[in-house]
Amino acid sequence: MTDVKGHEVTKMVETQEAVAVSSRQKAGLEARGIHAWFDKHHALEDVNLFFPENTVTGLIGPSGCGKSTFLRILNRMHEFIPKAAMAGEVLLHDGDIYDPSVNPAEIRLKIGMVFQKPNPFPAMTIAENVVAGVKLAKLKVASRDEVIEECLTRAGLWKEVKDRLGAKGGSLSGGQQQRLCIARALAVNPEVLLMDEPCSALDPGSTLRIEETIGELSKTMTIIIVTHNMQQAARVSDYCAFFLADGGPGHLVESGLTSQMFTTPTDKRTEDYVQGRFG
Amino acid sequence: MSDTALAPTPAPIRPWKVTPRMVAPQLGLAFGGAVAAMAVVLATGLAGFDGWLVVFVPISIIGTLLLSRSKGAVASVDAIVGNGIVTVAGISFYPIVSLLWTVISQGLDALLNWNFVSSDMRISGPDDELNMGGALHALVGTLMMVSIAAVITLPLGVLTAVYVTEVRGKLRTLVRFIIQSMSGVPSIVAGLFIYSTVVMGMNKFSGLAGGLALAILMLPTVARTAEEVLKLVPDDLRSASYALGAPQWRTTLFVVLPTVRSGIVTSGILGVARIAGETAPLLLTASYFTATTFSPTEGPVASLPMFTFGLLQSGTEYSFARAWACSLLLLLAVFVLFTIARALSGRDKR
Numbered sequence: 267m268t269d270v271k272g273h274e275v276t277k278m279v280e281t282q283e284a285v286a287v288s289s290r291q292k293a294g295l296e297a298r299g300i301h302a303w304f305d306k307h308h309a310l311e312d313v314n315l316f317f318p319e320n321t322v323t324g325l326i327g328p329s330g331c332g333k334s335t336f337l338r339i340l341n342r343m344h345e346f347i348p349k350a351a352m353a354g355e356v357l358l359h360d361g362d363i364y365d366p367s368v369n370p371a372e373i374r375l376k377i378g379m380v381f382q383k384p385n386p387f388p389a390m391t392i393a394e395n396v397v398a399g400v401k402l403a404k405l406k407v408a409s410r411d412e413v414i415e416e417c418l419t420r421a422g423l424w425k426e427v428k429d430r431l432g433a434k435g436g437s438l439s440g441g442q443q444q445r446l447c448i449a450r451a452l453a454v455n456p457e458v459l460l461m462d463e464p465c466s467a468l469d470p471g472s473t474l475r476i477e478e479t480i481g482e483l484s485k486t487m488t489i490i491i492v493t494h495n496m497q498q499a500a501r502v503s504d505y506c507a508f509f510l511a512d513g514g515p516g517h518l519v520e521s522g523l524t525s526q527m528f529t530t531p532t533d534k535r536t537e538d539y540v541q542g543r544f545g
Numbered sequence: 546m547s548d549t550a551l552a553p554t555p556a557p558i559r560p561w562k563v564t565p566r567m568v569a570p571q572l573g574l575a576f577g578g579a580v581a582a583m584a585v586v587l588a589t590g591l592a593g594f595d596g597w598l599v600v601f602v603p604i605s606i607i608g609t610l611l612l613s614r615s616k617g618a619v620a621s622v623d624a625i626v627g628n629g630i631v632t633v634a635g636i637s638f639y640p641i642v643s644l645l646w647t648v649i650s651q652g653l654d655a656l657l658n659w660n661f662v663s664s665d666m667r668i669s670g671p672d673d674e675l676n677m678g679g680a681l682h683a684l685v686g687t688l689m690m691v692s693i694a695a696v697i698t699l700p701l702g703v704l705t706a707v708y709v710t711e712v713r714g715k716l717r718t719l720v721r722f723i724i725q726s727m728s729g730v731p732s733i734v735a736g737l738f739i740y741s742t743v744v745m746g747m748n749k750f751s752g753l754a755g756g757l758a759l760a761i762l763m764l765p766t767v768a769r770t771a772e773e774v775l776k777l778v779p780d781d782l783r784s785a786s787y788a789l790g791a792p793q794w795r796t797t798l799f800v801v802l803p804t805v806r807s808g809i810v811t812s813g814i815l816g817v818a819r820i821a822g823e824t825a826p827l828l829l830t831a832s833y834f835t836a837t838t839f840s841p842t843e844g845p846v847a848s849l850p851m852f853t854f855g856l857l858q859s860g861t862e863y864s865f866a867r868a869w870a871c872s873l874l875l876l877l878a879v880f881v882l883f884t885i886a887r888a889l890s891g892r893d894k895r
Binding site: 299301303308311312342345350351352353354364365366370 | 554555556557558559560561567
């Protein structure tokens with residue numbers, strides 16, 4: 267490792283500690299020393315991040331810097347890619363989710379995910395889509411209808427679809443489909459919600475609705491969102507983490523309060539990126 | 546903290562991989578259960594594979610329950626269902642392995658004589674010792690007729706599939722219906738059809754007639770499989786090509802078909818698998834001849850299934866050995882063809 271690089275990493279860690287200390291919050295999720303590989307390709311190098319409970323953290327950075335890979339490591343979706351490997355720990359309630367005794371299905375139940383492209387189940391109705399997770403995980407709920415109404419309301423979709431819950435999920439517009447997917451993720455009561463560019467395929471109106479939804483949800487859950495949109499990161503997140511690849515493996519350049527990251531970042535590259543000079 | 550940050554890169558790990566240590570108790574149980582069941586079969590009146598199974602399954606279920614009892618009810622159900630699936634998979638493997646083993650063990654005797662693949666039966670009879678005569682004529686005939694069928698059917702089948710899925714012409718429902726009906730045609734009827742047209746017309750049996758009869762049987766398999774494969778191509782790809790100003794035929798040729806190249810090869814493989822061992826359609830079309838023939842139009846041609854059929858009818862010790870060797874040779878020939886096809890097609894780059 268070069269001197270220059272060592273210097274960078276040290277700076278990053280200081281920022282990390284600053285965040286952890288200044289927030290003095292309970293951890294919603296914590297990543298320690300995360301590396302990722304695809305076969306021999308080292309995609310992500312030594313990422314340490316602390317996600318305080320009930321906050322929104324935005325992961326920003328140019329394409330190919332490992333944000334999405336990092337996100338997928340947080341709920342054990344990384345392992346579905348053949349030849350993928352990793353190192354490090356992801357702590358949920360002080361327990362490593364990669365411990366051999368842990369059932370990955372239970373982890374994914376606690377750490378939900380919303381994908382870039384809306385993916386409602388096409389053969390199911392809107393109502394069935396919302397409770398699909400409940401059914402798939404064989405959870406017991408007091409009232410199916412209540413869950414449907416509550417989740418659709420929290421996802422900001424209830425008013426638009428309450429009269430056509432029996433219609434197929436695919437009959438909705440793109441923005442509505444994405445909110446349906448958020449409702450579906452909420453129905454299993456996750457503690458953490460991961461969002462991988464949830465608004466990249468949506469119009470500004472739908473984006474706004476989803477951002478409002480995120481703000482509402484963060485009162486009760488920890489949200490981690492990957493976004494390419496600087497304004498969106500500034501609008502919705504409490505904390506930000508800036509990833510960069512620089513030709514080598516992706517790594518964390520800097521993380522901290524969103525307000526600081528956008529006004530007084532400690533790293534020149536962060537400043538250039540958030541001000542739109544590259545990426 | 547900064548120490549860890551500057552620490553060397555850790556080794557990549559895959560915590561999700563199943564390690565040998567995790568499956569060792571299960572493997573031990575399966576092996577121990579198999580041995581115990583074998584002992585019971587040998588010691589008592591229970592006999593055969595079914596007797597063994599009757600002992601093995603309860604041992605396996607009880608053992609699995611004991612192994613997983615500390616992990617809770619869900620884990621137990623998981624382990625038992627998992628075990629059941631592996632057991633059933635094992636049982637369904639049994640006939641295949643048994644069949645392969647029988648053919649190999651019975652056929653190797655005659656096949657290990659070099660003359661079996663280098664000479665024909667022109668000057669030898671089915672009762673001659675195994676160091677005389679061979680199946681070269683039948684091998685050549687089978688390869689010739691399968692090639693004729695494939696050369697006719699592959700373009701025709703793929704074009705049919707393209708008509709149904711890409712061109713989406715007005716007759717596609719009818720075409721699909723006819724193709725489906727064709728797959729139900731008994732193979733002897735295909736032979737009879739070619740007999741009444743080509744064989745009667747040419748007034749002789751021939752390899753061409755045999756190849757045509759096989760083509761009738763191969764066509765529906767290729768067309769149906771290719772159609773299913775083409776349906777899997779996402780419409781986005783077609784749209785992308787159209788949006789670049791490509792006409793439909795160039796879209797099909799340069800975008801759609803290359804995307805599913807290995808699937809198209811699979812359709813051809815399934816088609817060849819369908820016809821390689823057919824005997825009935827060849828009875829009335831290619832018939833049988835003892836000498837090696839390379840011409841598809843000059844008289845009857847031998848084939849491996851027809852040769853096997855004839856040898857079994859002779860019913861002597863050496864003819865049986867030759868018949869097994871013929872079956873083995875057919876299996877090997879098909880295996881080599883498939884391996885070559887797979888190697889040439891490569892993997893779909895998607």
